[in-house]
Amino acid sequence: MRPLAHGAAHHCFGCGKANRSGLRLNFLVSDEGLIVCRTKIPARFEGPPGYVHGGVIATLLDEAMSKANRACNVIAMTRHLEVDYRRPVPLRSTIEITARHLKAEGRKHFCEAEIRLHGETLASGKALFIAVTKQFLLSRTKD
Numbered sequence: 001m002r003p004l005a006h007g008a009a010h011h012c013f014g015c016g017k018a019n020r021s022g023l024r025l026n027f028l029v030s031d032e033g034l035i036v037c038r039t040k041i042p043a044r045f046e047g048p049p050g051y052v053h054g055g056v057i058a059t060l061l062d063e064a065m066s067k068a069n070r071a072c073n074v075i076a077m078t079r080h081l082e083v084d085y086r087r088p089v090p091l092r093s094t095i096e097i098t099a100r101h102l103k104a105e106g107r108k109h110f111c112e113a114e115i116r117l118h119g120e121t122l123a124s125g126k127a128l129f130i131a132v133t134k135q136f137l138l139s140r141t142k143d
């Protein structure tokens, strides 16, 4: 596994090192393109007492899948996201998030992701991403 590093400091809520109130996730990628992130979610992201907020769970899955695209050198935005909330995800426990790129059909990229604790799947997701140009992605950064 090797780190999937960002080129520049940025403010992404999921992985931006420059976003001090974000999740600041670190991702690894295997030679086969499997994305892995081991992390503990801080208490400020609480939803149900002691557990991670559902919107943050969706973010974790989305973020990991977007890294699976990046590992394929694809710049893409989430168009459709499905989440299965199977078990509550505890705060402050080391969870493992994995994701993989499944297939591409033109601009459409299909990915899946899971969140596990001690081998048990707590949440899983699938998403459709649409490839965009770097210009499209960065078009609002000058505002």
Ligand SMILES: CCCCCCCC(=O)SCCNC(=O)CCNC(=O)[C@H](O)C(C)(C)COP(=O)(O)OP(=O)(O)OC[C@H]1O[C@@H](n2cnc3c(N)ncnc32)[C@H](O)[C@@H]1OP(=O)(O)O
Pocket (backbone or CB within 6 Å): 062, 063, 066, 075, 076, 077, 078, 079, 080, 106, 107, 108, 128, 130, 132, 137
């Ligand atoms: C490096 C990138 C950073 C990644 C950050 C982490 C990921 C994110 O959270 S991104 C933020 C959340 N996402 C967004 O804000 C995206 C908002 N949406 C958009 O801007 C646009 O819809 C965008 C750019 C994704 C696609 O727009 P557009 O280029 O017009 O594509 P559109 O025509 O709607 O759809 C493309 C194809 O997908 C198909 N499609 C759309 N929805 C679905 C669906 N639910 N199921 C199956 N197919 C679908 C369309 O039919 C179309 O197919 P075809 O090309 O065969 O005609």
